Amino acid sequence: MTEVNAPVTMSDVARVAGVSTATVSRVVNGHYGVSANTVAHVRSTIEQLGYESSLVATSLRRSRTNVLGLVTHSFQSYTAEVLKGAMKALSRSGFDLIIYANSDLYGSYSEGWERRHLTRLSGTLTDGCIVVTPWGEVQSRTPVVAIDPARGSTGPSVMADNLAGATTAVEHLLALGHRRIGFIAGRSSLEAAWSREEGYRAALTDAGVPVDPTLIGRGDFNPESAVPLARALLQRADRPTAIFAASDGMALKVLEVARELGIDVPADLSVVGFDNIPESASTAPGLTTVDQSMYQLGYEAARMLKSLVTGDWEGPRRMVLPTSLVVRSSTAPPKNTG
């Protein structure tokens, strides 16, 4: 923790080495036009003086900060996964990552906050950013990659194959023999929510099972929103034998409600979630869910953003990642059939 107060600058190096700052700059950046002798000499004085180039000054001159932003409205466990993926993608790439999260984690979810913050940083501190929360169109001079974008948005984005994932999940339940399958939807403004519901409907229809609108609860991805919906579904006389929730957070709440109502999972009720957050593996019973690897989403989003910034992005601006079904112990054949 020794405090060394020697902000040694490039001109210090230049003076000591007896060259101009331009030459030092060329050596530092490995540019052409410096003799081997001079390079060695400058290198050694840099070493000797312990010079470190100022990222701030470089950023100003190059009008590139090499810092990317990750913007989210709340920092949950899945956000951490996204973060890990993004960090992995950015490691040793020369880019750093800065995090912006809403201060009021829940509740007074100030609409303007993120956008203001985003606008502020987008032109100044970062070269671009990843957003994990859905607002409509985002105004920015710099590239923005959305993870789970809003429905109808057209900008760069990375998302899971929600349609296929949801279809597989419901097919799993159908294969077990379930016919009355409830669904708890996510916030409809999100593309992901819409696709997952679509997958639910498609799987049922394909199996010749009519879609019963009364078995669909309208949640918003917030776990708490699932509680009354689950309760309503499970207190019906003709309650479903299985429930598919559009997110693990909501599915875990379904498990809680079932426990509270004395309904055994999976004997009396099968539950399937979507996301595969860490908690789903460690809960009891383990939650059957669709893995969408937030890590992977973060990884790909960061990779795309980086290339977008450096201007060498080849792939499509909208990326869809595969999902996989993770069968744990929250699903089983229904009682009357099993």
Added chain:
Amino acid sequence: MTEVNAPVTMSDVARVAGVSTATVSRVVNGHYGVSANTVAHVRSTIEQLGYESSLVATSLRRSRTNVLGLVTHSFQSYTAEVLKGAMKALSRSGFDLIIYANSDLYGSYSEGWERRHLTRLSGTLTDGCIVVTPWGEVQSRTPVVAIDPARGSTGPSVMADNLAGATTAVEHLLALGHRRIGFIAGRSSLEAAWSREEGYRAALTDAGVPVDPTLIGRGDFNPESAVPLARALLQRADRPTAIFAASDGMALKVLEVARELGIDVPADLSVVGFDNIPESASTAPGLTTVDQSMYQLGYEAARMLKSLVTGDWEGPRRMVLPTSLVVRSSTAPPKNTG
């Protein structure tokens, strides 16, 4: 996602408003020496042009970036907690947070990596940083606050009251009637590991129970390191009736090993951890542990660092936060006594 390419600068504002950049700067920063009329006029042109001051240029001039760093060697769940706390402390403070994590999450844990990275960023991009991984002394021009510092370090730090926490944990086991209590230690270079072991010894000694060195396993906080140690302890003929692990990660591994060996928790074995990570609450059985609120540690560390940077830190440079025992279902009286 509309791309607006109008990097409007301060001189743009000055030109349009018909004043000098100095005046615009004064208005932006609310400095004295500008008439009310001019202020209003400049404000309106700023609004009209949508001007945003460049954080990079400001940082260069002020030689302050208003960015703080969080450095860690691996991004685990507890790191996420620290991060959340730090973000909370920094919200609306004008400071942003940037994350540095080791790319190779496990294994080839390159010693020099962090220090190099730290040195690099410390003088250039950030005004100071929080480190969550223990290296000896850290060389830096900017303030560094350590969370769980290395034993013997003297710089600013924030840590839990590990001694008291560990003592309480062991006293809990003693109160239940346990006498043969195993201990799995953490990496000894850490102050925290040392204090927790000290608490274990103190509690036993105070209760008149001799410390049996063969009941102490030397782990390193890495969860995997606990597996062989737990196995060794539990396969003894005179195996302990309780095990206190210096971290939840290791304690959870103890639970796994017990399950694998067919030892029932808490009937045949009580287990206590330290940290209270989220997984400890959702596992089955719930892990009794010492809560040290990584969130709080992150919060206080960020608060301290911020004040250290702005130069108005009043409190002590070493902070110790209280802990609390969280009793769940992994502890119970030993069989022969219960």
Added chain:
DNA sequence: CCTGGAAACGTAACCGATAACGATTGCAGT
């Protein structure tokens, strides 16, 4: 009417680094 001084504002140096451009040097070709 004149002077003093504070208020209001502009000028320009500067933060640290980069790069376009110009100047110098060295050496091969004739």
Added chain:
DNA sequence: ACTGCAATCGTTATCGGTTACGTTTCCAGG
């Protein structure tokens, strides 16, 4: 010896703001 072209290196403008300092304006007091 002279020209020409590279290689090498220095000069200087510039990135966008900030601020010390100088200048002008304006009003009150003598």
